[in-house]
Amino acid sequence: MPAAVLFLFYILVVCTPLALATVQGQPPRGVWDELAAGAGMAGLAILLVEFVLSGRFRSISGNIGMDITMRLHQLLARSAAVLIVLHPFLYRGQQSLDPRQSPPGSGALDFGFDGLWLGIIAWLLLGALMVMAIGRDALYRHEHWRLTHGVMALIVAALGVLHATRAGQYSREPVLTWVWGSLLGIAVLSLLWVYVIKPIWKxxxxxxxxxxxxxxxxxxxxxxxxxxxxxxxxxxxxxxxxxxxxxxxxxxxxxxxxxxxxxxxxxxxxxxxxxxxxxxxxxxxxxxxxxxxxxxxGALTLKGHESAAGLCLIAGGVGIAPTLSHLRALNAAEDPRPRLLIYGNRHTGQIVHGDELSQMARDTPLTLVHVLSDPPDGWTGETGFVRRDLLERYIDENARQAWVFILCGPPPMLHMVETALLEMGVPARHILSEQFSYD
CATH class of the missing domain: 2.40.30.10 (Translation factors)
Structure with a gap:
């Protein structure tokens, strides 16, 4: 599924509760009350959809990349948290602590225990969840945090849905109640897929x-x-x-x-x-x-770039792994297209499969460029880091427009190289990169 379609589908799902609330024909309330309700519903919708942005669904991460998927997951989770945390403070309308004095639809909230207090518990747990996510690297082993994060998020989502359907003016309507239940069901199935169904398959x-x-x-x-x-x-x-x-x-x-x-x-x-x-x-x-x-x-494949005139592969350290996969596949297919490999390391002892790469450079249309930041005495190759001036020497004007560029390596290197390529006029759509660090 193309990235644009995924984006439109996401917007459609997140906006559905707001759209359904708008067409209910409920009596209008004050602007602040409507903002409060809208913020709560939007935040809850984003939170529920977050479960499918966990990175374990190939239909999503395979199109936009695992790193982008996880960055979106983080950014959208923060957006949901802000909306949910703020929404109770936005209410300004007349409320009654006695539900008998506030008939359904006459106020912004039902203060009954089975509605309001579920929201308070979810609100508090959401704050704890965000603190744990921010401090995960210092406080937990990744696998322990991952399970705790998923279970707590599901509890917050379930309590949020119960709060919305029992206390909210709009969400108590049958159609919107069904939508919230469906989104919660998808969240539950997402966790079951990752933690139960996939392990059984494995x-x-x-x-x-x-x-x-x-x-x-x-x-x-x-x-x-x-x-x-x-x-x-x-x-x-x-x-x-x-x-x-x-x-x-x-x-x-x-x-x-x-x-x-x-x-x-x-x-x-x-x-x-x-x-x-x-x-x-x-x-x-x-x-x-x-x-x-x-x-x-992953999204470092040539999907959508099969007709590229050539390939420029830029790797740092163990970022050589997907590069090797590409080169080996091209060689097996006897692909005649030119390819350039720029391979950065600190010293010669870190070069992986150096003999195989040298053999490729002799027998296939591969230009091999080693770059060492700590070269040995007598080294005649490139030194330092993969900088713009180095890229300009090896990538001519035609290649900048017609080739596909595949990047894999440490995040600082990826950022520097991608910036340099864009400044050189390489179209952004021709640059493929992916990393396993999302901060």
């Missing part, structure tokens, strides 16, 4: 570690083979969530780009750097260890 599609070997400084290659099934259908540029030596229901998963090409057979290859937690012990994983794979994800 148990029926086991993988096994076939090889672990060191490639470079603190960098390893992990290979997985399917156990009792045909493997995975994916495209170059996709990545997978992997859990090794744990239950299919374990929340301890890590995202890694696939380095193999679809034509290499059923075996999956990954390039993994020691960065903490599981990755620090990747070299200790024994052959035969069972693994679970949730894939494919």
């Amino acid at each position: 148990r029926a599609h086991l993988w096994q570690v076939s090889r672990v070997r060191k490639l470079a400084d603190r960098t390893w290659e992990l290979r997985l083979v399917p156990e009792g099934h045909d493997g995975l259908r994916y495209a170059p540029g996709h990545f997978a969530w992997i859990s090794i030596g744990r239950s299919a229901f374990s929340l301890n998963e890590n995202p890694f780009s696939i380095a193999s090409a679809p034509g290499d057979g059923s075996e999956l290859r990954f390039v993994i750097k020691e960065l903490g937690d599981f990755t620090n012990h990747i070299g200790e994983v024994a052959t035969g260890t069972r693994a679970y794979v949730d894939a494919p994800f």
Whole structure:
């Protein structure tokens, strides 16, 4: 589904409660009361739709990228929180603490316990949820935070729906009550899909570690083979969530780009750097260890760019993994299009598959450019970082307009390179990048 269609669909869903409230024909109230009700309904709608922006639905993240999906999730969650937190303070109309003195429809709120106080509890829990999300890196292991975050968000959403349908003037109407119930049902199904249905599917599609070997400084290659099934259908540029030596229901998963090409057979290859937690012990994983794979994800594929005149691949560190997948697939297909690989590292000991890349440069239409920030004595290649002046030397005017540019590496490098390419006149639609850090 194209990104524009996804955006329009999102706006339609979020605005539906407001539109239904508008056409009810309720007696008009003061401006502040209407703003308060609108803010509450908009915030609740955004919160409910957040469950499908978790990053685990390929129809979404596969079109706009996992990093953009998660950034949207964060930004929209903050917007929902602001609307929900503010909305009770916006009411200005006459209210009565005695429901018998405020017939349905005569006031902005029903102060009965089963309506108003559900909202107060949801309001307080939402504040706690946002504080926990902001401090997640310092307070929790990711897998513990992930489960707590999902369950708390669902509780807040359920209480919010009950509050809206019992206390709100508009949401008590049957049609809007049905809409809130449907959105809550979708939220519940989203969590069930991620935490129950997918793990059951993964148990029926086991993988096994076939090889672990060191490639470079603190960098390893992990290979997985399917156990009792045909493997995975994916495209170059996709990545997978992997859990090794744990239950299919374990929340301890890590995202890694696939380095193999679809034509290499059923075996999956990954390039993994020691960065903490599981990755620090990747070299200790024994052959035969069972693994679970949730894939494919990502938007670094050539979908929509199949007719590009050439490819410029810019990688930093283990960002070489999806680049390798693209190059291996192009070579297997004997694709005649020119390609340029600019590969940045700190020193030569970090270069991954250097011999294979050099062989590609000799045998295929690949121009290989190594860039080292800490080069050894006698180094004659590029030094420093991937800067604009370096890009201008290797990318001519025709390539800037007709090629597709695939970027993968540390976030600072991605930001710098993308800015440089845009300043050089490369159309934004020709630049593909994705990262696993969303802050």
